[in-house]
Amino acid sequence: MQVSVGKSTLELVQGDITQQDTEAIVNAANSSLLGGGGVDGAIHRAGGPQILEECRKIGGCPPGEARITSGGGLKAKYVIHTVGPIYRGGRRGEAGILASAYRSSLELASQRGIRSVAFPSISTGAYGYPIELAAPIALQTAMDYLQAHSEIEMVRFVLFGSSAYEAYEKALKGLLQSESAG
Ligand code: ADP
Secondary structure (H helix, E strand, O other): OEEEEOOEEEEEEEOOHHHOOOOEEEEEEOOOOOOOOHHHHHHHHHHOHHHHHHHHHHOOOOOOOEEEEEOOOOOOOEEEEEEOOOOOOOOOOHHHHHHHHHHHHHHHHHHOOOOEEEEOOOOOOOOOOOHHHHHHHHHHHHHHHHHHOOOOOEEEEEEOOHHHHHHHHHHHHHHHHHHHOO
16 A cells, blocks of 8 residues: 655555565564564674674664664665564653654654665564554654655555554544545
8 A cells, every 4th residue: 555645655565574565674683682583683694794794883763763784684784773662562762762763763854864664563473562553653643754854755654464554444444534534
């Protein structure tokens, strides 16, 4: 599914983030930036040791912020590492931290002149954020950013598996509907 947001494009695809040809891909990292499982492990495996070497020099990243490295052997030239919230029931600022992780990643992309960015579904794996709650936050944050920043031409959400794709598709349709309702 693909929609226009201002002059830019927002896209949902089912697939593997490591295979994307966007200028940057985003890693759902942990605060140490020293690698982990899930999407993080997949990116380091596919991109090779150079990414981890650069992460070590950076020395960590607090939740809601983002850092950038090269893409190593990936098709993407850059990896933006961001840290989402660990979900603990929803009353500990998780939604704000999640939105901030997406926004910080996009701000970093803008600063570096990156025009296309692919995101995984941050925090909805090991960090336990229910995808039905995370998807509208992810999408709304991306749409708000694109509305104000046409220098980012394309944001793609790469959803791992059909149920994740369907959750994002449902959320996007819901947001578009509430937008057109006023
Ligand atoms: P977090 O710790 O932020 O929850 P995870 O990596 O555990 O991060 O999971 C985040 C999401 O990424 C999950 O929905 C998971 O299914 C998905 N995921 C795992 N591997 C990949 C991949 N190669 N490409 C895209 N998404 C992936």
